[in-house]
Amino acid sequence: MQCEICQSKDATIHLTEISDGVRTEMHLCEQCAQEQGVGVKNYIPLNELLSNLLAAGAKEEGPMGLTDSDQVCPHCGYTLDKFREKAVLGCPYDYEIFEKSLLPLIKKAHDGATSHCGKIPSRVPKDSKNQIETARLRRQLEEAVKNEDYELAAELRDKLSGRS
């Protein structure tokens, strides 16, 4: 469904107004809704969040003297600008190619977390599974120390040293 005002972007905000018993419906995109003074509670447009968070990381130089802003993903042709515009990535490899720029955003969205903890597909190579399990144990160890649960911490430390 297209925005009724600009007729170009997708309508993501759907309003129903009932006035003097007459019901009217409006379908707007975020930008036009904001211009119309329709506030969306507790909501920061993702594009805005992306622009702010990506700005810092993108200027740092990579090993080849390239900044992330100059990079083009060889798999999907995406650039950071394209990501900013679309608010979604082009392919799984973008997480590696734009890693430096994406990291602040990932941290912000996930309360500082930067690594996976949870389900692992059964067909992932054994090495990767070990890596994830080690990271999980490390996190649990940090948590145990923070909670002053030294018995659990010792147990986790033993498990970790057995893995290395």
Added chain:
Amino acid sequence: MKLTEISNNINEWFSGEGPHSDVVISSRVRLARNLAGHKFLAACSVAEKAEILKKLKDVLMGLQLGDEVFYIGVDKAAVLEKQFLVERHLISQNHAYGKGPRGAVIARKEFFTAMINEEDHLRLQVLKAGCQLPACIEQINRIDDMIEEKIDYAFSPKYGYLTACPTNLGTGIRVSVMLHLPALKMTSQIEKFLNAAKALGLAVRGLFGEGTEAAGDFYQLSNQMTLGVSEKDIVSKFEKTIIPEIVEYEHAARSRLLMKEAGLLDDKISRALALLKNANLISSQEALFLLSHIRMGLNMRKYQGASTPAIDRLCALGADGGNGGGPKELSIVTVNRLFLLTLPAHLQLNYGKELDSPPRDALRAQIIRSALNG
């Protein structure tokens, strides 16, 4: 399968059953997944999207779920059908009004849906009545495992399941519960609830998800963080801390209304009943708002033994059974059924054709009147 085969019935997740069902209408777990070796959808050509759709459709239609599954080509579906699927929480608004080849595989009993080519290649969801998150996660995990035996997901040891938007990265899980909180609203405590949810990093949305207002005192509460915390821990936090606290607050607000503001409570239920039994035109929003008060009244009788003149009248409504059967009370199922069947697309699909707003409002009022007046 024709959607009219299900459009006249209430679905399992809205049956009014399950733990804490007077406050928690339903529990839902959703997983976001993408195929390895393919671009994310925003960078895909139409041909690649069609290839992904075919691959996933073939796998999903072959799953043994213990229930018949059917496929809907969402890109080719009529607007009314798409809206119906959104009203029934089987697909998202984004999926309904998205672009390109896309579809949905749905279990006939509606506990399971797979959206193909929504924001990610695959969005799986399991829905159950009441507070049943552990059962949801157990079932969705089993389905996810079955799919994963046939295809490879995009996965990184460091970042977990790779998703088109970094906000879903890691587990790709979205755990949510649909809550009915009329007493918190009536006692002006709903802002407090919204702020507390925000402080816990949870998102609060309306009845139909993203971008929708809370209608009829229904709120959807869901996690936002998906990286660095396991599926089990997210579910356990909802199950052991978040839900019991909200249920307790809503119950306390209901008790307070009964003890200290019985007159106000009685008036709200009484007005809702009078309007629903007599109105000739009712909009969808108004119906949700009024039925919400009826639902609260019935649940307060059932779970708290509440008795006010309006609640007594409400409970006596179904006394004749309506069909000449034995005595029975107006049930939550009847009210839930009215909630669902009077939504715009349900109304029109069951009527057999599209209707403008005034005749739609008349039809809605007529359905409600006949259910409540016997």
